[in-house]
Amino acid sequence: MATFTEVAALVPTLRDRGDACASLTQAQHAVTAMTDAEVVAVLREANEALQHAEQLRLIAVGVIAARSPRDAGHSGAAQKEGHRTAASLVQKITGSSKADASRQVRVGEAMLGGESDSSGSGAEHPDATWRPIDWREPLRVARRDGCISTTQFDVIERGLGEPPAVDGITDDRQRRDADDHGRAAWAQAAEELVAEAAERTAEELGAAARAIRDLLDPEGAEQRFRDRYENRSYRVWTDQYGVRRASIAYDDHGAALVGTLIDAALRPRRGGPRFVDSEEQAKAKALTDDPRTNEQLQYDLIIDLLRAGALADAKDVFGTRQAGVRLVQVVDDDDGARVGYAEDGLGALPDAMIDQHICDSGIVPVRVDACGNPLDVGREQRLFTPRQRIALALRDGGCRWTGCDRPASYCESHHIDEWQRDGGRTDIDRGVLLCRFHHMELHHGGWRITRDDKDDFQLHDPGGGVRALRARGFLSYAWGALGPPPLRFRPAIA
Known part of the structure; x- marks a missing residue:
């Protein structure tokens, strides 16, 4: 087994201190003084x-x-x-x-490595030299090069899952072409996720991989949605101490609804927006000072909702406005393709769920360009309008700060051109979503964000470093290059 000195030699900052880091105790003192x-x-x-x-x-x-x-x-x-x-x-x-x-x-x-023929056809191909495209190879290369960790490799691979089996094609060449095309799409998705690994948490990578899988395999997405709906359950039992406990397995819409209800009630305590009126500020302070834990507050909220039922006044329960689930539907003008998502992040939702939501809530149309930039709807006023906030949520998907996982509903709209000092306009192209913590960090920590026309937002750190802020929204995949294989490579459905 290697000695500590040999291990420390692999860390240049410790190695340069020589005998001062000859033991773990000495290294601890040295690092503490750094x-x-x-x-x-x-x-x-x-x-x-x-x-x-x-x-x-x-x-x-x-x-x-x-x-x-x-x-x-x-x-x-x-x-x-x-x-x-x-x-x-x-x-x-x-x-x-x-x-x-x-x-x-x-x-x-x-x-x-060394995948065998797993195309799902169940039959050997006459061409013994043919091997299916290995879509995991970009992940292997990235792991060997140290670009992704073991955890990131695992969440991407499991999130993407296996490409759907090719059924209904009897011609061997066509079956090989269809199989290779599907696996090439999965390999492209893996490459894109590897490129984003440095800017996303492992949880975000897994969610992004699942969102891409649903985009590449819409039929499978529909089935997975139905499976989650069929597996919904609520189970109650009494533990050994006589405490009544419950376990819930949500379907997609139920999870989004409950999550939105809790977020709306606890957002000020969890670092939500602070640009609110004086009455809401007082309520937010009272919630922050509440001695109950977040888990206790969530429990009390659920009980209050059950007790109040459908007759409750929204302000009596939520304190501000009624919470709801905002769904987003991407409509392709070229072929009319439609994909639905929840604004704060879920997999694809079927058309039927979208149509049901539209009947109940109506729609707010937002048009975007090929890169996902919404059209300007800005006005000469200090705060972004609700419609502009929707557009920012669609484009950014949440806090744009690298590594942050706060959803759009927890974010504030930052003017990259200061309103008073630079004469900044409240336009979508000059606004970006940031969570409260990173918004404060930007204004008080010497950071700034710039943007050239509609290129990527650039984050400038106090030391002069610059890095691009990529959108976190999974909707970006819907208007990007990724998509299901062309119909000519997909088997006909009877």
């Missing part, structure tokens, strides 16, 4: 060293998993060590959780 920038450098360098070690571990895990199939009996690699599965052995050796060990096994197996 500047903020130096401590961040140590974290980056240590993580880079860990990435190399992780690569070797994944190789070993993958090989062990391949040598420990269920039918190996006691002769498998893991079984020889007294474990039923490779994941159990990995968990024992690494001290990780069961979920993390299972993730390492999945990624380790995927990193081995």
Whole structure:
């Protein structure tokens, strides 16, 4: 096993301090005395060293998993060590959780590569030299190069899932073409998600991968929606201490509705917008000062809703306005294709759900260009109008700050041209969504955001660095290059 000195030598910021970091205790004292920038450098360098070690571990895990199939009996690699599965052995050796060990096994197996023909046709192709396109290869390359972590690899792969099987095509060449075209679309999606990995959390990557999967496989998206609806449930039981407990499995619309209700009630406490009138500011302060936990507040809200029922005045329950689920539908003028989403992030919703929502709530049309930029509807006034806020939500998808996961409903509209100092206009092209924390950071931390016409927003840090702020909205995939395979490559539906 490597000594601490040998490990520390892999971290340049520690290595430069020589004997001052000869032991873990000395290194701790040295890091404690460093500047903020130096401590961040140590974290980056240590993580880079860990990435190399992780690569070797994944190789070993993958090989062990391949040598420990269920039918190996006691002769498998893991079984020889007294474990039923490779994941159990990995968990024992690494001290990780069961979920993390299972993730390492999945990624380790995927990193081995060498996919066999899994086109789903169930028949061998006469051309023995043909091999299906390996859509996971961009993920493997990115993992080997250290561009994505093991967790990011796993959430992207599981989120995208396998391309749908090609059925209904009897001609071998056409079946191969259809299979390759579908897998090429999945590979393109994997490449795009890899490019975004540095700017998204693992949770966001997984959600984005699922959104892309629904876009590439609309028939499958419809079925997955129906499956979630059929699996909805509410279960109540009494635990060993006599406490009544409940478990809920939501369908998509139910999850969005409950989430919106809770967000509307607790948003001020969770860092929601602060540009509200004096009455709402007082209510927000009272909520922030409330001694109850967020979980207790959520429980009390649910009970209040059940108690009040349909006759409740919205302000009696929510304190401001009635909460609701805003759905977004992308309509392609060329072929009339329609895709539905929830504004704060869900997978694709079927047309029937969209039509039902329109009947109940009406529509607000917003036209965008090929890059997703909404048309200007700005006015000479200080605050963005509700219609402009909708357009910003469609374009940005939430806080644009790199790595932030706050949804659109938690964000404030920032004028990149200061209203008073620069004569900034309240136009969509000059506005960007930021959560309250990052809005405060921008104004008080020396940061600024610029934009050249309709190009990407650019974030300038206090040290002079510049990076692009990419939209978080999954709707960007709907008007991008990604899409389901052309109809000529897809089997006809009887």
